[in-house]
Amino acid sequence: SSDLAIQFQEKMNNLMKVLNIIKIISTAKNLRKLPEQEYEFGKYKGEYKDGKAERKGAMYYTNGDKYVGDFKNGLKDGKGQYFYKNGNKYTGDFKEGKLEGKGIFEYKSGNKYEGEFKDNLREGKGTFYYINGNTYEGDWKKGLKEGKGIFYYLEGDKYEGDFKNDRKDGKGKFMWKDGDIYEGEFVNGYYEGKGKYYWHDGDIYEGDFKYDPNPEIDESKLNEDNEEQEICFRGFINGHDDTISKIIQFKD
Numbered sequence: 001s002s003d004l005a006i007q008f009q010e011k012m013n014n015l016m017k018v019l020n021i022i023k024i025i026s027t028a029k030n031l032r033k034l035p036e037q038e039y040e041f042g043k044y045k046g047e048y049k050d051g052k053a054e055r056k057g058a059m060y061y062t063n064g065d066k067y068v069g070d071f072k073n074g075l076k077d078g079k080g081q082y083f084y085k086n087g088n089k090y091t092g093d094f095k096e097g098k099l100e101g102k103g104i105f106e107y108k109s110g111n112k113y114e115g116e117f118k119d120n121l122r123e124g125k126g127t128f129y130y131i132n133g134n135t136y137e138g139d140w141k142k143g144l145k146e147g148k149g150i151f152y153y154l155e156g157d158k159y160e161g162d163f164k165n166d167r168k169d170g171k172g173k174f175m176w177k178d179g180d181i182y183e184g185e186f187v188n189g190y191y192e193g194k195g196k197y198y199w200h201d202g203d204i205y206e207g208d209f210k211y212d213p214n215p216e217i218d219e220s221k222l223n224e225d226n227e228e229q230e231i232c233f234r235g236f237i238n239g240h241d242d243t244i245s246k247i248i249q250f251k252d
Contacts, residue, residue: 046071069094092117115140138163161186176200184209 037044046057052074053059059067059076069080075097076082082090082099092103099105099117106112115126121143122128128136128145138149144166151159151168161172167189168174174182184195190211197205 037048040062042059042061044053044057044059046053047055049055053071054073055071056069057071061067064085066083067076067080068083069076070078072078076094077096078094079092080094082094084090087108089106090099090103091106092099093101095101099120101117102115103117104112104114105117105122110131112129113122113126114129115122116124118124122140123142124140125138126140130136133154135152136145136149137152138145139147141147145163146165147163148161149163156177157175159168159172159174161168162170164170165188168186169188170186171184172186179200181198182191182195183198184191185193187193191209192211193209194207195209197209
């Protein structure tokens, strides 16, 4: 009986192979290459199935954009490259006409994002490389930094923690290259709530924080243009019942 079962399985496998071959032949007959096809939104060159773009092709849009890659049922679907008229370029996955899956988005400005996309937006895990040398690595939602992430500054400073609506928000840790460390709560990018500040000289403050947007300016810290130094903003620690005058560093 085992031999009969094996023979039956072999016959079924052979039948499936034949059916697959028939399917491939049928699909090949339906696909045909045309010189080009004009649409209201652009011109298409490539393969077709049932009158729609299918498999490999290129779409030249009237607005100056261009797409080269896979199509399915008339839509961008699979692997491809999208060249924007403004100089931006996307290389990666598409689904039902949209950027979806993993890809690389290169901006004309020099910025670059590598990671996951959904519904044409950065969504999931990804890394953003800024032209100024900064880098963000972490979670994204609807095109914005949201969730857990690490922001590396070119100068050597680093923030690790929560993000919300593209800003530091929640619990996090900011480490300066000179040894200062802030660890605690952030609100909309600023120190806000409970936290600890460790100065590299050994001093430590633990308590309540609230960023002062209009601190007293130390004239010795001004540059030639009579503006605050570009390396950081300055704020004061607000304690429970008093204000500690020692200056802390802040970087947005």
